[in-house]
Amino acid sequence: MNQSLIVRGAPQEYECREGAWNDLEAHLNRRKLKRVMILHGKDSWEAAKNYFPSLVNIDALFVYYGGECTDEKTAELKQLFEQNELEGIVAVGGGKIADLGKAVANKCQAPVLILPTLAATCAAYTPLSVIYDQAGSMVRYDVFAQSNALVLIEPNVILNSPIDLMIAGIGDTVAKWYEADAMISQLAVQSIEIQVADFAAQKCREILLYDSQAALEAMEKKEINQAFLNVVETNILLGGMVGGFGDDYGRTAGAHSIHDALTILPESHKQLHGNKVAYGVLVQLVIEDKWDEIEQLIPFYQQLKLPISLKEMQMTLTDEEYQRVAERAAEPHETIHYMKEKITPNVVKNAMLQLEAAMKKK
Numbered sequence: 001m002n003q004s005l006i007v008r009g010a011p012q013e014y015e016c017r018e019g020a021w022n023d024l025e026a027h028l029n030r031r032k033l034k035r036v037m038i039l040h041g042k043d044s045w046e047a048a049k050n051y052f053p054s055l056v057n058i059d060a061l062f063v064y065y066g067g068e069c070t071d072e073k074t075a076e077l078k079q080l081f082e083q084n085e086l087e088g089i090v091a092v093g094g095g096k097i098a099d100l101g102k103a104v105a106n107k108c109q110a111p112v113l114i115l116p117t118l119a120a121t122c123a124a125y126t127p128l129s130v131i132y133d134q135a136g137s138m139v140r141y142d143v144f145a146q147s148n149a150l151v152l153i154e155p156n157v158i159l160n161s162p163i164d165l166m167i168a169g170i171g172d173t174v175a176k177w178y179e180a181d182a183m184i185s186q187l188a189v190q191s192i193e194i195q196v197a198d199f200a201a202q203k204c205r206e207i208l209l210y211d212s213q214a215a216l217e218a219m220e221k222k223e224i225n226q227a228f229l230n231v232v233e234t235n236i237l238l239g240g241m242v243g244g245f246g247d248d249y250g251r252t253a254g255a256h257s258i259h260d261a262l263t264i265l266p267e268s269h270k271q272l273h274g275n276k277v278a279y280g281v282l283v284q285l286v287i288e289d290k291w292d293e294i295e296q297l298i299p300f301y302q303q304l305k306l307p308i309s310l311k312e313m314q315m316t317l318t319d320e321e322y323q324r325v326a327e328r329a330a331e332p333h334e335t336i337h338y339m340k341e342k343i344t345p346n347v348v349k350n351a352m353l354q355l356e357a358a359m360k361k362k
Contacts, residue, residue: 003183003247003248003249003338004247004248005191005193005194005246005247005248005249006247007193007244007245007247008126008127008143008147008243008244008247009196009241009244009245010125010147010240010241010244011114011125011127011147011148011149011150011151012147012148012149012150013027013149013150013151014125014150014151014153014237015150015151015152015153016153016155016229016232016233016236016237017153017155018154018155018156018224019154020152020153020154021051021052021053021115021152021154021157022053023152024052024053024055024090024113024115024152025053025055025056025057025058027113027150027152028055028058028088028090028113029057031088031111031149032087033058033087033088033111034057034058034059034087035058035059035061035084035085035086035087035088036058036059036060036061036086036087036088036089036090037060037061037063037077037080037081037084037086037088037089037090037104038060038061038062038063038090038092039063039065039077039089039090039091039092039093039097039100039101039104040062040063040064040065040091040092040093040097041064041065041092041093041094041097041117042064044092044093044094044097044117044118044161045092045093045117047117047157047160047161048092048093048115048117048157051154051156051157052092052115060090061080061084061086063077063080065093065096065097065100065101066100067096068096068132068134068136069096069097069099069100069103069129069130069131069132070131070132070133070134071131071139072134073100074100074103074104074107074131075107077100077104078104078107078108081104081108081110082108086108086110087110088105088110088111088112088113088149089101089104089105089108089110089111089112089113090112090113090114090115091112091113091114091115092115092117093116093117093118094116094117094118094120094121094123094165095118095120095121095123095124095130095273096123096130096132098114098116098123098124099123099128099129099130099131100129101114102114102127102128102129102144102148103129103131103142105146106129106142106144106146109146111146111149111150112148112149113148113149113150113151113152114148114150114151114152115151115152115153115154116151116153116157116158116236117157117158117161118158118161118162118165118166118169119158119161119165119166119169119231119232119235119236120165120166120168120169120172120235120272120273120274121169121172121235121236121239121273121274122172122173122235122236122237122239122240122243124148124151124153124236124240125148125151125236125237125239125240125241125244126148126240126243126244127143127144127145127146127147127148128141128142128143128144128243129141129142129144132263136263136266136269137263137264138259138260138263151236153232153233153236155224155228155229155232156224158232159218159219159222159224159228160222161219163216163219163220164272165272166215166216166219166231166235167216167274167275167304167305167306168272168273168274168275168278169235169274170208170212170231170235170274170304170306171274171275171277171278171281171304171306172235172239172273172274172277172278173204173208173234173235173238173239173274174204174205174208174209174278174281174297175255175256175277175278175280175281176200176201176204176205176238176239176242176250177201177202177204177205178205178253178255178281178284178285178293179251179252179253179254179255179256179281179284179335180197180198180201180242180246180249180250180253181198181201182253182254182284182288182338182339182340183246183248183249183250183253183338183339184197184198184201184246184249184250185340186340187249193245193246193247194245194246194249194250196241196245196246197241197242197243197244197245197246197249197250198246198250200238200239200241200242200245200250201242201246201250203234203238204234204238204239204242207230207231207234207238208231208234209300211227211230211231211234212227212231212300212303212304213303213304214227214228215227215228215230215231215232216304248335248338251335252335253284253335253336253338253339254280254283254284254287254288254335254336254339254343255277255278255280255281255283255284256277256280256335257280257329257330257334257335257336258276258277258279258280258283258284258325258329258336258348258352259273259276259277259279259280260328260329260334261325261326261328261329261334261348262276262279262280262315262325263276264324264325264328265315265317265321265324265325267314267315268313268315270314271307271313271315275306275307275313276313278301278306278307279307279308279309279310279313281297282294282297282308282355283348283351283352283355284336284339284351285297286351286352286354286355287339287341287343287347287348287351288339288341291358294358298362302362308359308362309355309356309359309360310352310356311356311359311360312359322349322352322353323345323349325348325349325352326345326346326348326349326352327345329345329348330343330344330345330347330348336348
């Protein structure tokens with residue numbers, strides 16, 4: 001493997017504590033930002049707006065993000081940003097809102113401050129955006145030279161977020177270990193940066209397997225506990241560190257290629273990103289012939305109701321659809337080729353079929 005290794009370890013500033021959002025205006029003032037775009041969603045904004053502070057001396061333009069992070073929406077918001085002579089972007093919401101805010105900020109050469117309402121991905125932490133087309137299929141991800149200016153986490157907002165989105169975040173973040181290990185284990189010499197990424201990836205798996213159930217119980221009871229805080233910061237901070245320090249060696253391998261390929265099927269759009277990635281982990285492990293690891297993960301998946309098969313995602317593929325997904329997953333640019341195994345469409349298709357057959361017995 002000869003991949004990119006540039007450290008983009010963290011946002012410029014990061015804080016996770018109750019009441020963190022109350023200091024937003026002070027953070028804007030420190031950055032001399034007086035005119036900002038507040039990019040937000042619909043459902044997430046309804047849930048979070050009671051925690052969003054009044055901005056007394058800030059001119060704020062509130063903008064609904066539109067539902068997808070696309071090139072077209074990025075261009076539209078860039079024009080709006082420039083027409084209103086704005087100076088920065090505050091993205092309040094989930095992963096697609098964070099990604100769109102980062103993409104627009106990059107185009108406008110402006111700082112982006114992110115206030116996540118979910119712990120479903122590490123999008124708030126990382127300086128990259130996943131770009132989709134207008135049909136909802138993933139196109140690419142763009143990595144930016146500028147780090148996010150600030151991440152402010154208000155745990156109470158995430159405590160009251162949908163539990164299924166937290167579970168999807170856990171699925172997405174558990175994948176950090178399996179995908180990073182598939183690449184890092186091939187290296188004869190591991191640089192310090194790679195060692196940091198490897199450590200963070202291991203901690204992702206360790207913390208999530210240990211704390212996830214108690215964290216979800218905290219959400220059900222609406223009571224913050226340490227396990228909940230651990231899972232929130234694992235999904236956002238630790239998950240972001242894996243790719244932040246490991247770059248291509250710590251981002252995605254097989255599981256995300258499977259996710260990306262599934263997005264070509266419209267019925268997959270009903271499934272959350274992290275659920276599809278969690279399924280992709282199992283397909284990757286079949287390709288690696290790590291059935292013992294699959295057996296260890298199955299009780300954890302079942303406890304959290306993460307899918308162990310396409311059937312559990314209410315997806316029944318025809319032979320032609322299996323082939324299309326396999327071909328998309330094995331396209332030359334896909335990160336599945338970072339695995340040591342030789343990847344072809346047949347390898348992917350056979351792994352998916354083997355997994356489906358094995359999970360019928362579970």
